Amino acid sequence: MKVVVKLTGKLFDLGNVDILKSYCRIIRDRFLRGYRFAIVCGGGSTARHYIGMARKLGVSEGWSDLLGINISRVNALLMNAALGDIAYSYIPKNVDEVLTAWSSGKVVTLGGLQPGQSTNAVAMVIAELVGADLVVNATDVDGVYDKDPKKYSDARLLPKITINELKNLISSRSEAGTYELFDQLAISIAERSKIKIYFVNGFKPENIEKVLDGVNVGTEVIYT
Amino acid sequence: MKVVVKLTGKLFDLGNVDILKSYCRIIRDRFLRGYRFAIVCGGGSTARHYIGMARKLGVSEGWSDLLGINISRVNALLMNAALGDIAYSYIPKNVDEVLTAWSSGKVVTLGGLQPGQSTNAVAMVIAELVGADLVVNATDVDGVYDKDPKKYSDARLLPKITINELKNLISSRSEAGTYELFDQLAISIAERSKIKIYFVNGFKPENIEKVLDGVNVGTEVIYT
Amino acid sequence: MKVVVKLTGKLFDLGNVDILKSYCRIIRDRFLRGYRFAIVCGGGSTARHYIGMARKLGVSEGWSDLLGINISRVNALLMNAALGDIAYSYIPKNVDEVLTAWSSGKVVTLGGLQPGQSTNAVAMVIAELVGADLVVNATDVDGVYDKDPKKYSDARLLPKITINELKNLISSRSEAGTYELFDQLAISIAERSKIKIYFVNGFKPENIEKVLDGVNVGTEVIYT
């Protein structure tokens, strides 16, 4: 079973060492049972720190993105180091390098790839290229809600959502900026390749195990 | 003046050697007068040939895109060879390589970069990174129309269009598939960095000169 | 058993999807039984299309070769995509990269490497470096003939030919240009390392199986 896991950058911000340890334990355990993993890491607050400095220095949006991408790669390197010898010891920086890394049979860890696209999109691009069975998007909320859960206390968690509903949700919320689930590139790849996606709370590493074991958790994306 | 030119892949399909020669002459002339160029080439019918074979062989969408990207790079290599010593003698394959190539001070020629994104998006990503003053999108029609000019004989060429109108136009036409001006990634980069864009008929190389000289031609994208 | 297969570029011209599928099936089957493969792909008619355009644009012979080499690499990428996870997911572009790819234990697919040498020569260079037991040169005729079979209806297929006879045959026919079996570089590597070579009809994929099973087919090169 081939799985792409997207880890929110916030996991690296808080110094949540114990959560990261749990991920390492789970991934090692499953890897030894034959699962293949690519772990895509977000940038988190360190990325935002550098982007903030860059803007004050008059740096363009594209180059600010590059700084954020490089921090997401350091997060990937931290995961790589913590995973030890089951990980491919290099953080791929473009699609060619991802494929070479994947060819090794080891766990691949990476961050962003290109300005203008989120690490959510990266997870989908990689999932499509390696023919992943599943993408687990480990975010900082329990899944997809009908409203922004950080604004509305009555927001309701959706156990399932169609790709079209997700697309509309993202368009309607784009002004918010803070509730970033997915971007258009991620959606368009999901649409064309119909890749199985789960949104789960990344601060509970056991959610990954549940998804891998077919237990309902978070929100599943449905193609109709 | 820093300019990104997007050449439709159709220019390489038809064996339009004389048009390509005109482009080379114009670019060389301007380069020697101090203009900086990045030339992004589309894939055209050879790309479609390979993508067609790939699908028959059961290849995934992501890998089919890789084939198309590689053909767009061969088109870029042809332009590179034709431009001779004013061109950086390598086709960059990712953002890092584009920046290194641009650092050389020479004309940079490239094709696609990543599955899931068009070469139009590539042109915008590069324009933002190198701080281009202008993107000239040389397509196979005279600019942006209010309707698809290949379907409606009364379609009207728009001399100007706001980025929001362009965005809506693209969303509404996405089902068509054949009238591909821009994709969402290209739009979102245009929006955030407000890069000057002209859509012109690429089969008339003199259009590039007009745009560079500030003469009205094709469609200009307006930010409000 | 380590095998280098040279596939004529013509297999990619005709859109012979079913033949390519057969090759994939055969290679996968043998790979799973422990055979190691490097597949060297020719450029075919797409290569000639680009070389033709290049010459009209006044491009030198060396750069025209580069264009042909790049198309042969796209052919290799198509094979790679069709072979799926048994293939090393990268097309090596020089000898160092070929060796790294080979080190992975997977099927390696490649095209040309350098201007001035044919993909036949590439097959021999690689065979020597990886210590191949066998080179199968899958061409567009049934093997080596005493005369050019495309000109003479009484040309006779030779079941065996010595390397010296092959060398003389190539020298005497060099003016023809179209009946390209091998080049001098290929011959000189064959001579010095005495690599087992079979010339077979590549449009009959089962020929590969016959050669691998020791069944007589096509023409065998003999060292005396």
Next chain:
Amino acid sequence: MKVVVKLTGKLFDLGNVDILKSYCRIIRDRFLRGYRFAIVCGGGSTARHYIGMARKLGVSEGWSDLLGINISRVNALLMNAALGDIAYSYIPKNVDEVLTAWSSGKVVTLGGLQPGQSTNAVAMVIAELVGADLVVNATDVDGVYDKDPKKYSDARLLPKITINELKNLISSRSEAGTYELFDQLAISIAERSKIKIYFVNGFKPENIEKVLDGVNVGTEVIYT
């Protein structure tokens, strides 16, 4: 005049945007007057943050260094972005890449290169390879003191120090860990190539100008 500037990572910690801006202005100004620069950036507190997390995750010293090196490279990328088109748009990751970058004639920005060596050592390795006339080590104190100025209020700034005195100073203070001026590798390169070195307070960018103009500031290393 070829100059290597070592910037303490602390400049990137504090979000001292105005100081970084001053460096950019000074370097641009001198670059346009013919000076060549390599800027080596330290890792600072972000590096220490990641190293701290790494240790809690049980990561080895070598890999912890790799994390710190990668953060120093993000600092270098920030400088690069802020310098704009006078900088070579790539952060070299090993000696070969540094030399290629230097060959471009542009300002080269880099961070660490290898576990086990400080960015002070990197500055010396690069200075020797490019034949620098001068290394300016911009640290967080006013230069070299006879005692640790952070511990002893009566520590005296030394206007000059011989390389041997510096060597002894470093050996005797190695237990402290926090007062890191130089390491043994940096010393041994200084010794063998007798490279001119100044230690200055990096929080006063005008110090760089003073050193370049031959005005006495900080501490000069003397070879006898």
Next chain:
Amino acid sequence: MKVVVKLTGKLFDLGNVDILKSYCRIIRDRFLRGYRFAIVCGGGSTARHYIGMARKLGVSEGWSDLLGINISRVNALLMNAALGDIAYSYIPKNVDEVLTAWSSGKVVTLGGLQPGQSTNAVAMVIAELVGADLVVNATDVDGVYDKDPKKYSDARLLPKITINELKNLISSRSEAGTYELFDQLAISIAERSKIKIYFVNGFKPENIEKVLDGVNVGTEVIYT
């Protein structure tokens, strides 16, 4: 068991083909039994030949080191070729490449990495990064002596030495130049990661086997 072997460059000078053959036999044998190896080769007299020429040509110390490093890599390539298919077919040139090579699971052969550091230091850097259980430093004497055995006939071989004693020994003998066991960088990595090290006579390949089998030979470094 993960082992780093440092081979003195002198093994490649003398054309000691039989000794190299023995190393290949021993390494292959152990590799097939599950041992992992990185083999770091010194430069030897060919390196000194090039460094000598470089100095006469007025080349700097840094570039002279680069020449020596490149010869040590040719020695590594010779070992690689002799080891055949158990070796990763590429000589890594920096730490990133070493880690990628190590990820392959094959024997990694390398030479120097950076000017200013010995191949002894390289062996320690690599040992720390791959988490080696053991470093065997195969030198041209029987181990570490209390005095320089090439000068004093009554020099006594030390079966054990503490890292501090080794450090002092190296400092006190640095003027000699010819009795090069280790450098400061190697010492500091040994200190911080407490890596098990044996110094043995490299002209007796069976010493490697003894060390691997826990038989006392040469000098062991002790951490207290």
Next chain:
Amino acid sequence: MKVVVKLTGKLFDLGNVDILKSYCRIIRDRFLRGYRFAIVCGGGSTARHYIGMARKLGVSEGWSDLLGINISRVNALLMNAALGDIAYSYIPKNVDEVLTAWSSGKVVTLGGLQPGQSTNAVAMVIAELVGADLVVNATDVDGVYDKDPKKYSDARLLPKITINELKNLISSRSEAGTYELFDQLAISIAERSKIKIYFVNGFKPENIEKVLDGVNVGTEVIYT
């Protein structure tokens, strides 16, 4: 004027430092006057030393060639170091890298590229790709003779030779092995691109100047 100089590896064997210094002086002088150079270095006796050891270790012909190629690259690095800042500070290892290096505008120094081809062929491949006006093949005899000058005292130096005569000469002498002027690949590139070639005595560096100034020296290759 674009010039490719092939230097016989024997220049690096003998430790002919003064001859190398003269080459550096001449090349620097001409470079500053606007000449562009690629310097292709042979392997010489150090290459033969390693090839000899490789054969005794049972290494294949292809890998023995790789060893020789790597030594020719060390020779190129020595030239590079001696040329200083007018040289591109990297030894290209394949055709793509040669073109990137050439794009820098600096002097490019290189050795061999691929097993099975001589550095004479490399010089021709590069000359064709960069559009060189001239190849100067600096060998260890005064030019091309009607007989092998090392065997026959009455061998006569030919001031001119047609490419066909050269081709025949090479074929007829191939058994000798030691009198290696050119190989078939070099000839075929010369034929198709009609590149101006001079064979001169490389031990007299002033011959390069003569050829560049149009003074008759050595043997010129004529195309009819």
